[in-house]
Amino acid sequence: MIHAYETSAQSLPGRHRVQLYRVTTPLWTCELMCLAANALTSYAAFAHRSVEEGGEHAAQHVVSCAELAKVCATYANQAVNVLSDLLPPDNNDEAGPGATPPASAPDPAAAASEVLAALTGCRLLPAVCSAVLRGCPSPDPALILQPGPDAELLRTSATCVNVAAMATGQALLRAHALSLRSGAVAVLLAAQLAHPDVVALQEALVERLCVHAGLQTEPPGAGGEREGACAGAEGTGRAEGGGSGAGAGGRGGGARAGAQGRARPQARAQAQARAQAGSRSNGRGRSTEGQGRWWLPELEARLGHVTGSPVKGEWRSLETGRWLIQQHDITVGCLEAQHRPVGGGAPPPGLARLVPRALEALCRLYRGQGLAGAYSPCPAWDFTAMPNVDRLVLVTRSAEAVAWALALNLEGLEARLEGRGSTRVHGEDEALRGTELAMTMLAHTSAEAPDGADAASTADVVAQLRRAGLAASLERTLRLAFTAADRAALSPHNLLHLPRIAQDTAKVTLLAPKALVLDTLPAELRREASAGVLVTFAKRVHMVTRRLQELGAEAERAAEGAAQAKARKQEKGLLAVVMRQLLPAFPEARELEELHSCVEARPGAPSLAPAGEVLAFTGRWRCLLTAQVLSRAAQGRLRVRPYRVLLFAAYHALDYLTLSCRPTEGHSSLTAPQLLALQPHRLIAAVCKLLCASAAVPKGGTAEAADAAEMLAEMALDVASTTAHVLAELGAHPELSDRVRAWLAPSASGSEEGGSGGAGSGGEGSSGAAGPALGAGEQGCLVMPLRVGLEARLQETHKGTCVAIQILLRAAAGGNDAGGPAAGGTATSGGGGGRGGSGDAAAAEAGAGSRFRSFAASLSESMRGGGYVLRAGGREAVFLTGVGLTSLPLPEQPFDDEQEPGGEAPPDVAALLAAPLPPPVTVPLAEAAFPGLRVCAYPGCLSYGGRSEAELPLKLCTGCKCVRYCGQACQKAHWREGHKAECRSC
Ligand SMILES: [Zn+2]
Ligand SMILES: [Zn+2]
Structure with missing residues (x-):
């Protein structure tokens, strides 16, 4: 009858199941359910005795008991379903069309309370859980392996218990959902769900998942086995990883368990407690075999394969895959539900340990490291069919669990991108969202050990996160997200999903570099991840910078009209992407330095480059991209938040430049050619443009508008004073001073020989030889930007910075009209003044050069010491660091196109905004290249294969x-696009 009900119910929507209830009412009474529960318990006791006595029909009794357990589990499951059908629809419950039952139906509310009373009064659920776990005697594995009628019977027994476990799990999952309602349902069901046998079965289901994955579930420090699994999983992480590690993975686990046979030691307090609880509730002792551990997974471990098939007699069918996915999803669902017990009490102890193990197990199954049977040889196991995984990630507070969830999602994402493992066409976005969720959780999860982290427990956390491969995952996240974005952009089939994928990619690419500076993660891990993440990120920035340049050039080349509009539109789109996901993602220069103060290579990973080169590479592309974006974006009318992002980016690029000019504590300085390769004059010119750009500050006298305006003004001041500081530092640089003076001096006849005027007072006499000769258009290239963009705008608000800029400009100009009155205002300078007096032009030039340098040096000194510029008006740059993740996500469109920009801009501002950036300085490849860095040098490279750039051949x-x-x-593409010339000059 139960079977008939089950079959009919499966084909009916909820409304008709209420009708079905009417004709099957006798099934759902307390009497019958009690009968079932008692029968099961009694028969289990009988079967156990029969096995102990070794009677002739023992095998038959074992099977009968398992079959009874299967029937009772199905019964219990259907009872919960009936209850669910009868209850009025809940907001959280997808009751579908069953909202208004037909008039002929019994009163559902009354019926529901009867079924509820019966279900909870009879204790059928705990009885079934107990039977599945312990009640049904375990079949003898030795007999199962021998051909014969007994073997067939015992296989049937295992299969029945398997089905019973599945049905019970379904019942529990549904009961958890119902227990979220209010009133008697919640109270009574919660009491059932808190029963020790019910809790034990849910935990046992998780342990079975772990056994399937070839994973030991002993707590940390239980022995060498676990360490072995650790090494295996961390290594290459692919299918062979776990298997090679001390035999803990895959078939190895099964084989070793088989060798140890029944003597397998069980040292787990929890298992013992459960065994005690079991013997209490059972009222009699148990057979010694598998003491404290559910025999089904034990049997599977010994046999080395799963018994998952619902088909009688099938042991190693690939068909079992889907069935097992469903079962494990139920397991994960119950695990998640246990984390939020009804009434807000504490979740059962021991759960915290199970969540990371469950996620690790799924990850291993996905990589094909599980037991034979359903999991291999089909490693592309479809975990995205398990909606409960993401929910599980949401309830966990453990960084280890999140790290495993991230790894799991990355496996799925990679499989989707390679076209493995799913029949669905557009699976990328699902896997991307899962990745994004895990990354977000990572930012909000404390990696500190729970009980007031001492050194040992912190080391434990680091070991756990390392085992979960967190450092590698962070880099891989970026690589896969870029690949997903490129794949989506290139595929015409993906047009519908493109915005979605773009959005998910944006968040992921933003979060991965930010994770390097999250103080919720241990510094060791962040250090291990940093080189890979930064190199991959900078490679992408390289590509985007070049693309922006191309689009800008296209727009300028194209005739007015459609072609130009198209190029402009593309350019704006790319600018939006950059402002949304690349610029804000750059970790701050100071944070990175701190991270790199002692560099650690990721265990087992090939080295990418010396840390200094990684930082210099990242810093270079930060400066080049920032200059490009500021210059382009300044031409449009920016909304407030994008404007803030740009100011933020400008500030940090300038800050990086300042720090790199000379050895500072904790920061590695760059060589003069490396500094020139940052194209500082272009960055400064771009910053000046940005400061002139108009922002669409909300109009009206609202407090919000006033706040926004004040915030922008303060940030602009910080950017301006940092610009002055950079100029001073560069001007004081022994090898770059003359070049900087040329940038600041108006072009005049006879000033072309930028390299000839050696600075007499310089420490190293070779200053003039540094860098290539002054290019066309470099002379005086910063005069107009500084006068229009900074000086004019700062006169009212920020006299200190304004004076600093004036001093520099005047000192630079002094070189061209030596001894002229322009230099008169700078008499406060400390040294070098005397040498300008000689009549000889070259000597005058040299004197002017050295004067400029000493002005710059004293200026930079005063600024570096927290001098008047940074502190003027009591304003500090501190708040800039607060602009980060919190101000995201950005609006889709950074520009406010409603208002025509620059309508009232003065002519000099308009001219500055329209002017191109100064020409770049050509730095010889040999002096600018990073010889130790392993990264593809072609800017258009879209290859993000492998887990790391270091893995690319x-x-x-x-x-x-x-x-x-x-x-x-x-290589060929880069050769055509300019490496040919570079390469020969080398
Ligand atoms: Zn390449
Ligand atoms: Zn070459």
């Missing part, structure tokens, strides 16, 4: 031996 260019390529295609 990079080849050195045989010509210059300075750059590497990931393949022929990238």
